[in-house]
Amino acid sequence: MSEKPKNFMNPYLAGILLGLVLLATIYITGRGLGASGAMKSAVVASVNVVAPSHVQNTKFYQEYTQEHPDGILKNWLVFEVIGVVIGAFLSGLVSNRLTFKLERPEKVKSMTRIVGAFVGGAFFGLGAQFARGCTSGAALSGMAVLSTGGILTMFCIFGGAYMFAYFFRKLWL
Amino acid sequence: MGPLIPANGLNLVIGLFLGIAFGFVLEQAGFSTSKKLVGMFYGYDFTVLRVFFTGGLVAMIGVVAFAHFGLLDMSLVYINPTYLWSAIVGGLIMGLGFVIGGFCPGTSVCAAAIGKIDGIIFVVGSLFGVLVFAEGYPLFEGIYWDKFLGNVQMSETLGISQGLFAFLFMAMGAASFLFTQWVEEKVNGKPNPVLQPKKLYIGFSAVIFLVGLSAFILPNPEVSKPKEVKKEIQNGKIQAAMITPDELALRIINYDNNIKIYDFRPTEEFEKLSLPNSINLKIEDLFRKGSNKLLASDIEVKKIIIADNEKSALEAEEIIKDKGYKNLYVLKGGMQKFADEILNFNMPANNIPQNMLATYNFRKSASKTIAQIIKDSKKSNVIVKEKKRVLGGC
Numbered sequence: 296m297s298e299k300p301k302n303f304m305n306p307y308l309a310g311i312l313l314g315l316v317l318l319a320t321i322y323i324t325g326r327g328l329g330a331s332g333a334m335k336s337a338v339v340a341s342v343n344v345v346a347p348s349h350v351q352n353t354k355f356y357q358e359y360t361q362e363h364p365d366g367i368l369k370n371w372l373v374f375e376v377i378g379v380v381i382g383a384f385l386s387g388l389v390s391n392r393l394t395f396k397l398e399r400p401e402k403v404k405s406m407t408r409i410v411g412a413f414v415g416g417a418f419f420g421l422g423a424q425f426a427r428g429c430t431s432g433a434a435l436s437g438m439a440v441l442s443t444g445g446i447l448t449m450f451c452i453f454g455g456a457y458m459f460a461y462f463f464r465k466l467w468l
Numbered sequence: 469m470g471p472l473i474p475a476n477g478l479n480l481v482i483g484l485f486l487g488i489a490f491g492f493v494l495e496q497a498g499f500s501t502s503k504k505l506v507g508m509f510y511g512y513d514f515t516v517l518r519v520f521f522t523g524g525l526v527a528m529i530g531v532v533a534f535a536h537f538g539l540l541d542m543s544l545v546y547i548n549p550t551y552l553w554s555a556i557v558g559g560l561i562m563g564l565g566f567v568i569g570g571f572c573p574g575t576s577v578c579a580a581a582i583g584k585i586d587g588i589i590f591v592v593g594s595l596f597g598v599l600v601f602a603e604g605y606p607l608f609e610g611i612y613w614d615k616f617l618g619n620v621q622m623s624e625t626l627g628i629s630q631g632l633f634a635f636l637f638m639a640m641g642a643a644s645f646l647f648t649q650w651v652e653e654k655v656n657g658k659p660n661p662v663l664q665p666k667k668l669y670i671g672f673s674a675v676i677f678l679v680g681l682s683a684f685i686l687p688n689p690e691v692s693k694p695k696e697v698k699k700e701i702q703n704g705k706i707q708a709a710m711i712t713p714d715e716l717a718l719r720i721i722n723y724d725n726n727i728k729i730y731d732f733r734p735t736e737e738f739e740k741l742s743l744p745n746s747i748n749l750k751i752e753d754l755f756r757k758g759s760n761k762l763l764a765s766d767i768e769v770k771k772i773i774i775a776d777n778e779k780s781a782l783e784a785e786e787i788i789k790d791k792g793y794k795n796l797y798v799l800k801g802g803m804q805k806f807a808d809e810i811l812n813f814n815m816p817a818n819n820i821p822q823n824m825l826a827t828y829n830f831r832k833s834a835s836k837t838i839a840q841i842i843k844d845s846k847k848s849n850v851i852v853k854e855k856k857r858v859l860g861g862c
Binding site for chain 2: 303304306307309310311312313314315316317318319320321322323324325326327328329330331334335337338339341342353354355356365369371372374375376377378379380381382383384385386387390392393394395396397398399400408409411412413414415416417418419420421422423424425426427428429430431432433434435436437438439440441442443444445446447448449450451452453454455456457458459460463464466467468
Protein backbone atom coordinates (compact mmCIF):
# COMPACT_ATOMS: atom_id res chain seq x y z
CA MET A 296 0.00 0.00 0.00
CA SER A 297 2.97 2.33 -0.29
CA GLU A 298 2.18 3.26 -3.86
CA LYS A 299 2.56 6.91 -4.73
CA PRO A 300 -0.59 9.01 -4.88
CA LYS A 301 -1.69 9.55 -8.46
CA ASN A 302 -1.75 12.98 -10.05
CA PHE A 303 -4.85 15.08 -9.84
CA MET A 304 -7.11 15.21 -12.83
CA ASN A 305 -6.59 17.91 -15.43
CA PRO A 306 -8.52 20.89 -14.01
CA TYR A 307 -10.45 21.66 -17.19
CA LEU A 308 -11.48 18.04 -17.62
CA ALA A 309 -12.55 17.94 -13.97
CA GLY A 310 -14.47 21.15 -14.54
CA ILE A 311 -16.35 19.70 -17.49
CA LEU A 312 -17.25 16.59 -15.50
CA LEU A 313 -18.33 18.76 -12.57
CA GLY A 314 -20.51 20.82 -14.91
CA LEU A 315 -22.11 17.69 -16.35
CA VAL A 316 -22.88 16.33 -12.87
CA LEU A 317 -24.48 19.66 -11.98
CA LEU A 318 -26.43 19.82 -15.23
CA ALA A 319 -27.71 16.27 -14.67
CA THR A 320 -28.72 17.23 -11.14
CA ILE A 321 -30.70 20.23 -12.37
CA TYR A 322 -32.32 18.26 -15.18
CA ILE A 323 -33.34 15.36 -12.96
CA THR A 324 -34.21 17.02 -9.68
CA GLY A 325 -34.88 20.66 -10.61
CA ARG A 326 -32.35 21.89 -8.10
CA GLY A 327 -28.60 22.28 -7.81
CA LEU A 328 -25.93 20.65 -5.69
CA GLY A 329 -25.13 21.77 -2.18
CA ALA A 330 -23.19 21.09 0.96
CA SER A 331 -23.82 23.56 3.77
CA GLY A 332 -27.55 22.73 3.80
CA ALA A 333 -26.75 19.26 5.04
CA MET A 334 -24.64 20.77 7.80
CA LYS A 335 -27.64 22.84 8.81
CA SER A 336 -29.74 19.66 8.95
CA ALA A 337 -27.06 17.98 11.06
CA VAL A 338 -27.00 20.89 13.49
CA VAL A 339 -30.78 21.00 13.84
CA ALA A 340 -30.91 17.23 14.33
CA SER A 341 -28.19 17.35 16.99
CA VAL A 342 -29.80 20.20 18.89
CA ASN A 343 -33.08 18.32 18.66
CA VAL A 344 -31.47 15.34 20.42
CA VAL A 345 -29.74 17.39 23.11
CA ALA A 346 -32.50 19.93 23.77
CA PRO A 347 -35.79 19.12 22.03
CA SER A 348 -37.72 21.81 23.87
CA HIS A 349 -35.22 24.40 22.67
CA VAL A 350 -35.96 23.39 19.07
CA GLN A 351 -39.66 23.76 19.65
CA ASN A 352 -39.31 27.19 21.22
CA THR A 353 -36.69 28.87 19.08
CA LYS A 354 -37.58 30.64 15.87
CA PHE A 355 -34.73 29.41 13.65
CA TYR A 356 -35.45 25.75 14.45
CA GLN A 357 -39.20 26.27 14.20
CA GLU A 358 -38.80 27.66 10.71
CA TYR A 359 -36.54 24.76 9.77
CA THR A 360 -38.92 22.09 11.02
CA GLN A 361 -41.84 23.79 9.25
CA GLU A 362 -39.89 23.75 5.99
CA HIS A 363 -39.00 20.07 6.46
CA PRO A 364 -42.20 18.31 7.42
CA ASP A 365 -40.81 14.90 6.39
CA GLY A 366 -38.26 14.93 9.18
CA ILE A 367 -35.07 16.78 9.94
CA LEU A 368 -32.68 14.43 8.18
CA LYS A 369 -34.98 13.12 5.45
CA ASN A 370 -33.70 15.78 3.17
CA TRP A 371 -32.27 15.68 -0.34
CA LEU A 372 -29.07 17.50 0.62
CA VAL A 373 -28.35 15.13 3.48
CA PHE A 374 -28.42 12.18 1.11
CA GLU A 375 -26.41 14.07 -1.47
CA VAL A 376 -23.68 14.91 1.04
CA ILE A 377 -23.55 11.31 2.27
CA GLY A 378 -22.92 10.57 -1.42
CA VAL A 379 -20.13 13.16 -1.50
CA VAL A 380 -18.40 11.38 1.41
CA ILE A 381 -18.66 8.04 -0.40
CA GLY A 382 -17.59 9.50 -3.75
CA ALA A 383 -14.58 11.32 -2.32
CA PHE A 384 -13.57 8.22 -0.40
CA LEU A 385 -13.75 6.08 -3.54
CA SER A 386 -11.73 8.67 -5.42
CA GLY A 387 -9.10 8.69 -2.68
CA LEU A 388 -9.06 4.91 -2.76
CA VAL A 389 -8.46 4.56 -6.50
CA SER A 390 -5.83 7.32 -6.48
CA ASN A 391 -3.97 6.17 -3.35
CA ARG A 392 -4.75 9.31 -1.43
CA LEU A 393 -6.35 7.83 1.68
CA THR A 394 -4.43 9.02 4.73
CA PHE A 395 -4.97 10.07 8.28
CA LYS A 396 -2.99 13.22 8.79
CA LEU A 397 -3.18 16.91 9.41
CA GLU A 398 -2.17 18.67 6.24
CA ARG A 399 -0.35 21.95 6.75
CA PRO A 400 2.30 24.09 5.07
CA GLU A 401 5.78 23.23 6.41
CA LYS A 402 6.34 26.49 8.27
CA VAL A 403 2.96 26.39 9.99
CA LYS A 404 2.54 24.76 13.41
CA SER A 405 -0.03 22.00 13.84
CA MET A 406 -1.93 23.95 16.44
CA THR A 407 -2.14 26.99 14.16
CA ARG A 408 -3.60 24.87 11.37
CA ILE A 409 -6.10 23.25 13.74
CA VAL A 410 -7.32 26.59 15.06
CA GLY A 411 -7.36 28.02 11.53
CA ALA A 412 -9.43 25.14 10.19
CA PHE A 413 -11.94 25.47 13.03
CA VAL A 414 -12.26 29.25 12.87
CA GLY A 415 -12.38 29.25 9.07
CA GLY A 416 -15.04 26.57 9.14
CA ALA A 417 -17.06 28.56 11.65
CA PHE A 418 -16.96 31.68 9.47
CA PHE A 419 -17.87 29.64 6.40
CA GLY A 420 -20.77 27.97 8.18
CA LEU A 421 -22.05 31.30 9.43
CA GLY A 422 -21.67 33.04 6.07
CA ALA A 423 -23.38 30.17 4.25
CA GLN A 424 -26.44 30.67 6.45
CA PHE A 425 -26.62 34.34 5.53
CA ALA A 426 -26.18 33.71 1.83
CA ARG A 427 -28.54 30.70 1.81
CA GLY A 428 -25.81 28.47 0.47
CA CYS A 429 -22.09 27.99 0.19
CA THR A 430 -19.66 27.68 -2.70
CA SER A 431 -21.67 24.71 -3.99
CA GLY A 432 -25.27 25.61 -3.23
CA ALA A 433 -25.18 29.36 -3.81
CA ALA A 434 -22.16 30.13 -5.98
CA LEU A 435 -21.82 27.11 -8.30
CA SER A 436 -25.46 26.06 -8.55
CA GLY A 437 -26.57 29.70 -8.57
CA MET A 438 -24.25 30.40 -11.46
CA ALA A 439 -25.65 27.48 -13.44
CA VAL A 440 -29.19 28.84 -13.24
CA LEU A 441 -27.97 32.45 -13.64
CA SER A 442 -29.33 33.44 -10.23
CA THR A 443 -28.47 37.05 -9.42
CA GLY A 444 -28.03 36.29 -5.74
CA GLY A 445 -25.91 33.21 -6.42
CA ILE A 446 -23.57 35.02 -8.78
CA LEU A 447 -23.32 37.98 -6.41
CA THR A 448 -22.44 35.61 -3.56
CA MET A 449 -19.84 33.93 -5.77
CA PHE A 450 -18.09 37.24 -6.45
CA CYS A 451 -18.25 38.10 -2.75
CA ILE A 452 -16.74 34.77 -1.67
CA PHE A 453 -13.80 35.01 -4.04
CA GLY A 454 -13.52 38.80 -3.81
CA GLY A 455 -13.67 38.61 -0.02
CA ALA A 456 -11.02 35.90 0.05
CA TYR A 457 -8.68 38.05 -2.05
CA MET A 458 -9.41 41.04 0.15
CA PHE A 459 -8.51 39.16 3.34
CA ALA A 460 -5.75 36.95 1.87
CA TYR A 461 -2.95 39.38 2.66
CA PHE A 462 -3.73 39.41 6.38
CA PHE A 463 -3.61 35.63 6.68
CA ARG A 464 -0.61 34.95 4.41
CA LYS A 465 1.36 33.61 7.39
CA LEU A 466 -1.09 30.72 7.54
CA TRP A 467 -0.13 29.53 4.06
CA LEU A 468 3.14 30.92 2.72
CA MET B 469 -39.42 17.83 -20.58
CA GLY B 470 -37.29 18.34 -17.49
CA PRO B 471 -36.94 18.74 -14.65
CA LEU B 472 -38.06 15.15 -14.11
CA ILE B 473 -38.52 15.54 -10.34
CA PRO B 474 -38.86 11.91 -9.31
CA ALA B 475 -41.04 10.84 -6.38
CA ASN B 476 -39.64 11.63 -2.99
CA GLY B 477 -38.03 8.31 -2.01
CA LEU B 478 -36.44 7.80 -5.42
CA ASN B 479 -35.27 11.41 -5.41
CA LEU B 480 -33.27 10.77 -2.24
CA VAL B 481 -31.58 7.72 -3.76
CA ILE B 482 -30.75 9.73 -6.88
CA GLY B 483 -29.39 12.45 -4.61
CA LEU B 484 -27.07 9.90 -3.07
CA PHE B 485 -25.73 8.85 -6.47
CA LEU B 486 -25.37 12.41 -7.75
CA GLY B 487 -23.51 13.15 -4.51
CA ILE B 488 -21.14 10.26 -5.16
CA ALA B 489 -20.36 11.66 -8.61
CA PHE B 490 -19.96 15.16 -7.15
CA GLY B 491 -17.61 13.98 -4.40
CA PHE B 492 -15.59 11.82 -6.78
CA VAL B 493 -15.01 14.69 -9.22
CA LEU B 494 -14.14 17.17 -6.46
CA GLU B 495 -11.59 14.79 -4.97
CA GLN B 496 -10.09 13.90 -8.36
CA ALA B 497 -9.72 17.62 -9.10
CA GLY B 498 -7.60 18.05 -5.98
CA PHE B 499 -10.19 19.86 -3.89
CA SER B 500 -9.39 17.69 -0.89
CA THR B 501 -6.22 19.60 -0.18
CA SER B 502 -6.34 23.04 1.38
CA LYS B 503 -2.96 24.06 -0.04
CA LYS B 504 -4.37 23.73 -3.54
CA LEU B 505 -7.58 25.52 -2.65
CA VAL B 506 -6.00 28.65 -1.16
CA GLY B 507 -3.30 28.66 -3.85
CA MET B 508 -5.68 30.74 -5.91
CA PHE B 509 -5.58 33.57 -3.37
CA TYR B 510 -1.79 33.68 -3.25
CA GLY B 511 -1.21 33.21 -6.96
CA TYR B 512 0.64 29.88 -6.96
CA ASP B 513 -2.17 27.49 -7.95
CA PHE B 514 -5.35 28.43 -9.78
CA THR B 515 -6.81 24.93 -9.99
CA VAL B 516 -9.91 25.99 -8.06
CA LEU B 517 -10.72 28.79 -10.46
CA ARG B 518 -10.25 26.50 -13.48
CA VAL B 519 -12.39 23.68 -12.17
CA PHE B 520 -15.05 25.87 -10.61
CA PHE B 521 -15.46 28.23 -13.54
CA THR B 522 -15.38 25.49 -16.16
CA GLY B 523 -17.97 23.52 -14.19
CA GLY B 524 -20.24 26.50 -13.69
CA LEU B 525 -20.01 27.50 -17.35
CA VAL B 526 -20.69 24.00 -18.68
CA ALA B 527 -23.77 23.74 -16.46
CA MET B 528 -24.93 27.27 -17.27
CA ILE B 529 -24.67 26.80 -21.02
CA GLY B 530 -26.35 23.42 -20.68
CA VAL B 531 -29.22 24.98 -18.75
CA VAL B 532 -29.65 27.82 -21.26
CA ALA B 533 -29.53 25.40 -24.20
CA PHE B 534 -31.92 22.89 -22.55
CA ALA B 535 -34.37 25.69 -21.85
CA HIS B 536 -34.07 26.88 -25.43
CA PHE B 537 -34.88 23.49 -26.92
CA GLY B 538 -37.81 23.02 -24.58
CA LEU B 539 -36.06 20.29 -22.58
CA LEU B 540 -36.12 22.16 -19.30
CA ASP B 541 -38.98 24.17 -17.81
CA MET B 542 -37.14 26.91 -15.97
CA SER B 543 -40.26 27.92 -14.05
CA LEU B 544 -39.94 24.64 -12.14
CA VAL B 545 -36.21 24.83 -11.52
CA TYR B 546 -35.00 26.23 -8.22
CA ILE B 547 -33.42 29.60 -8.84
CA ASN B 548 -31.68 30.79 -5.71
CA PRO B 549 -33.65 33.75 -4.36
CA THR B 550 -31.85 37.06 -4.15
CA TYR B 551 -31.78 38.80 -0.80
CA LEU B 552 -29.29 41.49 -1.65
CA TRP B 553 -27.61 42.22 1.68
CA SER B 554 -27.40 38.72 3.01
CA ALA B 555 -25.97 37.52 -0.33
CA ILE B 556 -23.18 40.12 -0.07
CA VAL B 557 -22.51 39.87 3.67
CA GLY B 558 -22.68 36.08 3.63
CA GLY B 559 -20.32 35.93 0.66
CA LEU B 560 -17.74 38.16 2.33
CA ILE B 561 -17.87 36.16 5.58
CA MET B 562 -17.37 32.98 3.55
CA GLY B 563 -14.41 34.58 1.78
CA LEU B 564 -12.87 35.28 5.19
CA GLY B 565 -13.52 31.69 6.23
CA PHE B 566 -11.97 30.46 2.99
CA VAL B 567 -8.53 32.09 3.54
CA ILE B 568 -8.44 31.21 7.23
CA GLY B 569 -9.68 27.64 6.98
CA GLY B 570 -8.51 26.65 3.51
CA PHE B 571 -11.71 24.82 2.59
CA CYS B 572 -15.32 25.43 1.76
CA PRO B 573 -18.03 23.11 3.14
CA GLY B 574 -18.16 20.78 0.12
CA THR B 575 -14.41 20.45 -0.18
CA SER B 576 -13.94 19.98 3.57
CA VAL B 577 -16.32 17.02 3.41
CA CYS B 578 -14.17 15.54 0.61
CA ALA B 579 -10.99 16.12 2.62
CA ALA B 580 -12.55 14.58 5.71
CA ALA B 581 -13.66 11.56 3.67
CA ILE B 582 -10.07 10.69 2.72
CA GLY B 583 -8.81 11.16 6.26
CA LYS B 584 -7.50 14.73 6.32
CA ILE B 585 -7.72 15.83 9.94
CA ASP B 586 -7.83 19.51 9.00
CA GLY B 587 -10.85 18.70 6.81
CA ILE B 588 -12.62 17.04 9.73
CA ILE B 589 -11.89 20.04 11.95
CA PHE B 590 -13.19 22.42 9.29
CA VAL B 591 -16.45 20.43 9.14
CA VAL B 592 -16.78 20.67 12.92
CA GLY B 593 -16.08 24.40 12.69
CA SER B 594 -18.77 24.81 10.01
CA LEU B 595 -21.30 23.03 12.21
CA PHE B 596 -20.36 25.43 14.99
CA GLY B 597 -20.83 28.38 12.61
CA VAL B 598 -24.32 27.16 11.71
CA LEU B 599 -25.11 26.81 15.41
CA VAL B 600 -23.97 30.39 16.01
CA PHE B 601 -26.33 31.56 13.27
CA ALA B 602 -29.19 29.46 14.63
CA GLU B 603 -28.78 30.75 18.18
CA GLY B 604 -28.16 34.32 17.10
CA TYR B 605 -30.97 34.24 14.53
CA PRO B 606 -33.02 37.07 16.12
CA LEU B 607 -29.91 39.22 15.78
CA PHE B 608 -29.31 38.35 12.12
CA GLU B 609 -32.92 38.11 11.00
CA GLY B 610 -33.18 41.74 9.86
CA ILE B 611 -30.34 41.53 7.39
CA TYR B 612 -31.25 37.94 6.44
CA TRP B 613 -34.59 38.97 4.95
CA ASP B 614 -33.67 42.47 3.78
CA LYS B 615 -33.89 43.70 0.17
CA PHE B 616 -35.63 40.74 -1.44
CA LEU B 617 -35.43 40.96 -5.23
CA GLY B 618 -37.23 37.70 -6.03
CA ASN B 619 -35.92 34.60 -7.78
CA VAL B 620 -34.25 36.81 -10.35
CA GLN B 621 -31.69 35.82 -12.92
CA MET B 622 -28.66 37.94 -13.70
CA SER B 623 -29.85 38.36 -17.29
CA GLU B 624 -33.10 39.95 -16.04
CA THR B 625 -31.23 42.15 -13.58
CA LEU B 626 -29.00 43.43 -16.38
CA GLY B 627 -31.81 43.50 -18.94
CA ILE B 628 -30.08 41.26 -21.49
CA SER B 629 -30.90 37.84 -22.91
CA GLN B 630 -29.83 34.67 -21.12
CA GLY B 631 -27.69 33.68 -24.08
CA LEU B 632 -25.85 36.98 -24.14
CA PHE B 633 -25.21 36.79 -20.43
CA ALA B 634 -23.88 33.24 -20.72
CA PHE B 635 -21.63 34.37 -23.56
CA LEU B 636 -20.28 37.35 -21.63
CA PHE B 637 -19.67 35.13 -18.62
CA MET B 638 -17.82 32.68 -20.80
CA ALA B 639 -15.66 35.45 -22.25
CA MET B 640 -14.89 36.53 -18.70
CA GLY B 641 -14.00 32.95 -17.80
CA ALA B 642 -11.68 32.58 -20.79
CA ALA B 643 -9.94 35.85 -19.96
CA SER B 644 -9.46 34.78 -16.36
CA PHE B 645 -8.04 31.39 -17.47
CA LEU B 646 -5.40 33.15 -19.57
CA PHE B 647 -4.64 35.81 -16.99
CA THR B 648 -4.29 33.39 -14.07
CA GLN B 649 -2.01 31.10 -16.06
CA TRP B 650 0.25 34.08 -16.66
CA VAL B 651 0.16 35.00 -12.96
CA GLU B 652 0.87 31.42 -11.94
CA GLU B 653 3.91 31.23 -14.21
CA LYS B 654 5.25 34.53 -12.80
CA VAL B 655 4.75 33.46 -9.18
CA ASN B 656 6.16 29.97 -9.60
CA GLY B 657 8.84 30.97 -12.07
CA LYS B 658 8.02 28.06 -14.39
CA PRO B 659 5.21 27.01 -16.71
CA ASN B 660 2.50 24.81 -15.25
CA PRO B 661 3.26 21.29 -16.51
CA VAL B 662 -0.45 20.42 -16.45
CA LEU B 663 -1.20 22.97 -19.12
CA GLN B 664 1.02 21.53 -21.85
CA PRO B 665 0.84 20.98 -24.76
CA LYS B 666 -0.39 24.43 -25.57
CA LYS B 667 -1.81 23.51 -28.97
CA LEU B 668 -4.31 21.14 -27.40
CA TYR B 669 -5.51 23.89 -25.12
CA ILE B 670 -5.89 26.41 -27.90
CA GLY B 671 -7.99 23.92 -29.89
CA PHE B 672 -9.99 23.05 -26.84
CA SER B 673 -10.66 26.70 -26.03
CA ALA B 674 -11.78 27.31 -29.61
CA VAL B 675 -14.37 24.55 -29.31
CA ILE B 676 -15.63 25.98 -26.02
CA PHE B 677 -15.77 29.43 -27.60
CA LEU B 678 -17.91 28.13 -30.46
CA VAL B 679 -20.25 26.41 -28.03
CA GLY B 680 -20.53 29.70 -26.17
CA LEU B 681 -21.22 31.56 -29.39
CA SER B 682 -24.04 29.17 -30.16
CA ALA B 683 -25.53 29.86 -26.72
CA PHE B 684 -25.32 33.55 -27.58
CA ILE B 685 -27.49 33.16 -30.67
CA LEU B 686 -30.09 30.98 -28.95
CA PRO B 687 -33.05 33.20 -28.14
CA ASN B 688 -35.49 32.41 -25.35
CA PRO B 689 -38.30 30.52 -27.13
CA GLU B 690 -40.90 31.93 -24.79
CA VAL B 691 -40.11 35.39 -26.15
CA SER B 692 -39.10 34.64 -29.72
CA LYS B 693 -41.63 32.00 -30.76
CA PRO B 694 -44.82 34.08 -30.29
CA LYS B 695 -43.14 36.92 -32.22
CA GLU B 696 -42.23 34.59 -35.07
CA VAL B 697 -45.75 33.24 -35.24
CA LYS B 698 -47.29 36.72 -35.24
CA LYS B 699 -45.12 37.68 -38.18
CA GLU B 700 -46.11 34.60 -40.13
CA ILE B 701 -49.78 35.28 -39.50
CA GLN B 702 -49.34 38.83 -40.72
CA ASN B 703 -47.73 37.58 -43.88
CA GLY B 704 -50.68 35.27 -44.39
CA LYS B 705 -48.49 32.17 -44.33
CA ILE B 706 -50.61 30.28 -41.83
CA GLN B 707 -53.22 27.75 -42.73
CA ALA B 708 -55.15 26.19 -39.92
CA ALA B 709 -58.26 24.04 -39.70
CA MET B 710 -61.25 26.05 -38.55
CA ILE B 711 -64.46 25.32 -36.73
CA THR B 712 -67.50 27.61 -37.00
CA PRO B 713 -69.47 28.75 -33.95
CA ASP B 714 -72.46 26.73 -35.21
CA GLU B 715 -70.48 23.49 -35.43
CA LEU B 716 -68.95 24.02 -32.00
CA ALA B 717 -72.40 24.74 -30.58
CA LEU B 718 -73.75 21.54 -32.12
CA ARG B 719 -70.92 19.49 -30.66
CA ILE B 720 -71.45 21.01 -27.23
CA ILE B 721 -75.17 20.30 -27.35
CA ASN B 722 -74.50 16.71 -28.36
CA TYR B 723 -72.09 16.30 -25.46
CA ASP B 724 -69.41 15.33 -27.95
CA ASN B 725 -66.67 13.61 -25.96
CA ASN B 726 -64.32 13.82 -28.85
CA ILE B 727 -63.56 17.49 -28.36
CA LYS B 728 -61.57 19.40 -25.81
CA ILE B 729 -61.54 23.16 -25.63
CA TYR B 730 -58.36 25.08 -24.93
CA ASP B 731 -59.33 28.57 -23.94
CA PHE B 732 -56.69 31.27 -24.28
CA ARG B 733 -58.73 34.17 -22.94
CA PRO B 734 -57.62 36.00 -19.79
CA THR B 735 -58.40 34.09 -16.62
CA GLU B 736 -60.91 36.70 -15.39
CA GLU B 737 -63.01 36.25 -18.50
CA PHE B 738 -62.71 32.48 -18.25
CA GLU B 739 -63.92 32.61 -14.67
CA LYS B 740 -66.93 34.67 -15.69
CA LEU B 741 -67.90 32.44 -18.56
CA SER B 742 -66.39 29.25 -19.85
CA LEU B 743 -67.55 26.53 -22.20
CA PRO B 744 -68.00 23.01 -20.89
CA ASN B 745 -64.98 20.73 -20.90
CA SER B 746 -62.56 23.60 -21.39
CA ILE B 747 -59.14 24.39 -20.05
CA ASN B 748 -57.82 27.87 -19.52
CA LEU B 749 -54.25 28.37 -20.72
CA LYS B 750 -51.92 31.26 -21.35
CA ILE B 751 -49.46 31.42 -24.19
CA GLU B 752 -46.64 31.22 -21.61
CA ASP B 753 -48.11 27.97 -20.31
CA LEU B 754 -47.27 26.32 -23.61
CA PHE B 755 -43.61 26.59 -22.64
CA ARG B 756 -44.25 24.91 -19.28
CA LYS B 757 -44.21 21.29 -18.33
CA GLY B 758 -47.79 21.18 -17.05
CA SER B 759 -49.53 22.25 -20.26
CA ASN B 760 -47.62 19.72 -22.27
CA LYS B 761 -49.02 17.04 -20.04
CA LEU B 762 -52.52 18.38 -20.61
CA LEU B 763 -52.10 18.41 -24.36
CA ALA B 764 -50.39 15.04 -24.50
CA SER B 765 -53.07 13.33 -22.44
CA ASP B 766 -55.67 13.62 -25.18
CA ILE B 767 -53.85 13.10 -28.42
CA GLU B 768 -56.83 11.58 -30.27
CA VAL B 769 -59.28 14.24 -29.22
CA LYS B 770 -60.11 17.23 -31.42
CA LYS B 771 -58.47 20.19 -29.77
CA ILE B 772 -60.48 23.34 -30.23
CA ILE B 773 -58.53 26.49 -29.61
CA ILE B 774 -60.44 29.56 -28.68
CA ALA B 775 -59.45 33.08 -27.68
CA ASP B 776 -61.09 36.50 -27.62
CA ASN B 777 -60.47 36.80 -31.31
CA GLU B 778 -59.50 34.48 -34.12
CA LYS B 779 -55.99 35.88 -34.46
CA SER B 780 -54.95 35.18 -30.88
CA ALA B 781 -56.33 31.66 -31.17
CA LEU B 782 -54.37 31.18 -34.36
CA GLU B 783 -51.17 32.24 -32.60
CA ALA B 784 -51.76 29.69 -29.88
CA GLU B 785 -52.61 27.03 -32.45
CA GLU B 786 -49.35 27.60 -34.32
CA ILE B 787 -47.26 27.24 -31.16
CA ILE B 788 -49.10 24.06 -30.18
CA LYS B 789 -48.73 22.71 -33.72
CA ASP B 790 -45.03 23.48 -33.58
CA LYS B 791 -44.77 21.20 -30.56
CA GLY B 792 -46.01 18.35 -32.74
CA TYR B 793 -49.64 18.10 -31.66
CA LYS B 794 -52.28 17.35 -34.28
CA ASN B 795 -56.06 17.57 -34.54
CA LEU B 796 -56.13 21.28 -33.88
CA TYR B 797 -59.09 23.51 -34.77
CA VAL B 798 -59.35 27.25 -34.38
CA LEU B 799 -62.70 28.78 -33.48
CA LYS B 800 -63.70 31.05 -36.33
CA GLY B 801 -64.24 34.65 -35.25
CA GLY B 802 -63.10 33.94 -31.74
CA MET B 803 -65.17 33.91 -28.60
CA GLN B 804 -66.62 37.27 -29.62
CA LYS B 805 -68.38 35.78 -32.59
CA PHE B 806 -69.44 32.73 -30.61
CA ALA B 807 -71.06 35.01 -28.04
CA ASP B 808 -72.77 37.11 -30.72
CA GLU B 809 -74.02 34.21 -32.80
CA ILE B 810 -74.83 31.63 -30.15
CA LEU B 811 -74.69 32.61 -26.51
CA ASN B 812 -76.36 36.00 -26.80
CA PHE B 813 -78.23 35.26 -29.97
CA ASN B 814 -81.19 37.52 -30.65
CA MET B 815 -83.66 36.42 -33.28
CA PRO B 816 -84.15 39.41 -35.60
CA ALA B 817 -87.77 40.51 -35.53
CA ASN B 818 -88.13 40.64 -39.31
CA ASN B 819 -86.28 40.39 -42.60
CA ILE B 820 -84.93 36.91 -41.95
CA PRO B 821 -83.50 35.56 -45.17
CA GLN B 822 -85.24 32.34 -46.17
CA ASN B 823 -82.05 30.22 -46.30
CA MET B 824 -81.01 31.27 -42.79
CA LEU B 825 -84.24 30.43 -41.07
CA ALA B 826 -83.14 26.95 -39.96
CA THR B 827 -79.78 28.29 -38.77
CA TYR B 828 -81.40 31.05 -36.76
CA ASN B 829 -83.80 28.62 -35.15
CA PHE B 830 -80.90 26.36 -34.26
CA ARG B 831 -79.00 29.28 -32.75
CA LYS B 832 -82.00 30.32 -30.75
CA SER B 833 -82.43 26.93 -29.12
CA ALA B 834 -78.65 26.42 -28.81
CA SER B 835 -78.36 29.66 -26.89
CA LYS B 836 -80.71 28.30 -24.24
CA THR B 837 -79.35 24.75 -24.16
CA ILE B 838 -75.75 25.80 -23.93
CA ALA B 839 -76.51 28.31 -21.19
CA GLN B 840 -77.89 25.39 -19.20
CA ILE B 841 -74.96 23.10 -20.05
CA ILE B 842 -72.52 25.80 -18.97
CA LYS B 843 -74.36 26.14 -15.69
CA ASP B 844 -74.19 22.38 -15.07
CA SER B 845 -70.58 21.96 -16.08
CA LYS B 846 -68.99 24.74 -14.05
CA LYS B 847 -67.11 22.32 -11.89
CA SER B 848 -65.32 20.38 -14.59
CA ASN B 849 -63.47 23.33 -16.06
CA VAL B 850 -59.84 23.73 -15.33
CA ILE B 851 -57.74 26.76 -14.72
CA VAL B 852 -54.14 25.74 -14.92
CA LYS B 853 -52.47 26.83 -11.75
CA GLU B 854 -48.80 27.51 -11.80
CA LYS B 855 -46.85 24.64 -10.36
CA LYS B 856 -44.50 25.48 -7.58
CA ARG B 857 -40.78 25.49 -8.05
CA VAL B 858 -38.66 22.82 -6.54
CA LEU B 859 -37.35 23.97 -3.19
CA GLY B 860 -33.62 23.79 -3.01
CA GLY B 861 -30.66 25.67 -1.74
CA CYS B 862 -28.55 25.06 1.26
